[in-house]
Amino acid sequence: xxxxxxxxxxxxxxxxxxxxxxxxxxxxxxxxxxxxxxxxxxxxxxxxxxxxxxxxxxxxxxxxxxxxxxxxxxxxxxxxxxxxxxxxxxxxxxxxxxxxxxxxxxxxxxxxxxxxxxxxxxxxxxxxxxxxxxxxxxxxxxxxxxxxxxxxxxxxxxxxxxxxxxxxxxxxxxxxxxxxxxxxxxxxxxxxxxxxxxxxxxxxxxxxxxxxxxxxxxxxxxxxxxxxxxxxxxxxxxxxxxxxxxxxxxxxxxxxxxxxxxxxxxxxxxxxxxxxxxxxxxxxxxxxxxxxxxxxxxxxxxxxxxxxxxxxxxxxxxxxxxxxxxxxxxxxxxxxxxxxxxxxxxxxxxxxxxxxxxxxxxxxxxxxxxxxxxxxxxxx
Numbered sequence: 138x139x140x141x142x143x144x145x146x147x148x149x150x151x152x153x154x155x156x157x158x159x160x161x162x163x164x165x166x167x168x169x170x171x172x173x174x175x176x177x178x179x180x181x182x183x184x185x186x187x188x189x190x191x192x193x194x195x196x197x198x199x200x201x202x203x204x205x206x207x208x209x210x211x212x213x214x215x216x217x218x219x220x221x222x223x224x225x226x227x228x229x230x231x232x233x234x235x236x237x238x239x240x241x242x243x244x245x246x247x248x249x250x251x252x253x254x255x256x257x258x259x260x261x262x263x264x265x266x267x268x269x270x271x272x273x274x275x276x277x278x279x280x281x282x283x284x285x286x287x288x289x290x291x292x293x294x295x296x297x298x299x300x301x302x303x304x305x306x307x308x309x310x311x312x313x314x315x316x317x318x319x320x321x322x323x324x325x326x327x328x329x330x331x332x333x334x335x336x337x338x339x340x341x342x343x344x345x346x347x348x349x350x351x352x353x354x355x356x357x358x359x360x361x362x363x364x365x366x367x368x369x370x371x372x373x374x375x376x377x378x379x380x381x382x383x384x385x386x387x388x389x390x391x392x393x394x395x396x397x398x399x400x401x402x403x404x405x406x407x408x409x410x411x412x413x414x415x416x417x418x419x420x421x422x423x424x425x426x427x428x429x430x431x432x433x434x435x436x437x438x439x440x441x442x443x444x445x446x447x448x449x450x451x452x453x454x455x456x457x458x459x460x461x462x463x464x465x466x467x468x469x470x471x472x473x474x475x476x477x478x479x480x481x482x483x484x485x486x487x488x489x490x491x492x493x494x495x496x497x498x499x500x501x502x503x504x505x506x507x508x509x510x511x512x513x514x515x516x517x
Contacts (some may be wrong), residue, residue: 193333203233451505461490
């Protein structure tokens with residue numbers, strides 16, 4: 138039994154200690170995707186010192202000539218040296234009841250063990266974490282036949298679980314081999330199975346959580362290709378408006394007003410067949426032409442705007458005559474706009490309203506002059 142147990146011990150110890158120098162890529166990847174609410178540890182993992190009181194039981198080697206089962210207790214001090222590797226200094230003690238036929242009176246066999254151990258963990262620190270255990274120690278034996286030191290080693294497996302930010306629970310089982318060849322000269326070492334329970338109490342405060350990461354900026358549009366209502370999307374503050382909406386330079390809705398106040402006509406002009414607008418305009422005609430040119434500029438600046446071209450007269454004369462006169466006024470302005478580059482598809486009319494809808498009184502010469510007009514009515 139001892140030879141098989143020794144082979145098992147050596148395999149576990151070598152595996153556990155060798156793994157202490159490796160990096161668990163799976164654990165590292167899980168750590169890199171941790172929540173922004175996780176504490177910010179200076180070394181990237183919880184490297185606080187901790188103490189771990191332990192209590193457990195032995196299933197003793199039958200060659201010891203003691204009771205087969207025995208309680209042990211101990212204390213460890215350690216810390217994590219990598220996200221998945223911890224190292225501990227430990228001390229533990231057990232007191233076995235020995236066989237009187239072999240040990241005589243005062244038949245107890247106590248062992249005090251002082252050593253160092255390493256644990257290699259798998260998985261995320263906040264979940265159940267299985268681990269491998271390996272350790273070496275010196276064992277001081279005190280019994281009726283011997284009081285001496287012997288080397289010992291252990292190997293095993295366990296599982297750990299965080300129960301608070303500063304405390305873990307763990308349970309482990311393994312095999313401990315003791316090279317004691319002095320207590321019983323006919324025996325050359327003993328192998329015992331053990332099962333232990335520990336509370337790992339971490340020392341020190343938990344760091345503050347990491348600040349939430351800023352969301353990535355939204356993808357930027359291709360300013361050279363994307364437009365809405367004629368406005369580049371990089372400058373458009375209202376990109377969700379339906380295509381065809383009348384907008385300003387920022388892409389937001391804008392009410393366009395094209396005011397032709399000041400474009401007034403001479404009495405009874407234009408005559409039938411008259412196509413040149415300047416002689417038909419009230420003096421000074423240059424003022425009226427300047428207003429018409431501003432209207433052309435506005436229509437060119439807002440290519441989605443459509444207007445109704447409407448003409449009006451004063452109240453002098455018969456209604457039928459004034460109706461035809463108002464239509465001629467609308468037509469001569471219509472022709473002026475199209476002659477200066479405005480597409481006819483953007484103009485409705487021309488229509489005449491005769492003496493209807495005056496904007497001033499028809500009882501004075503000044504009022505009648507203002508009523509002899511043409512309007513560009515924006516179709517919103």
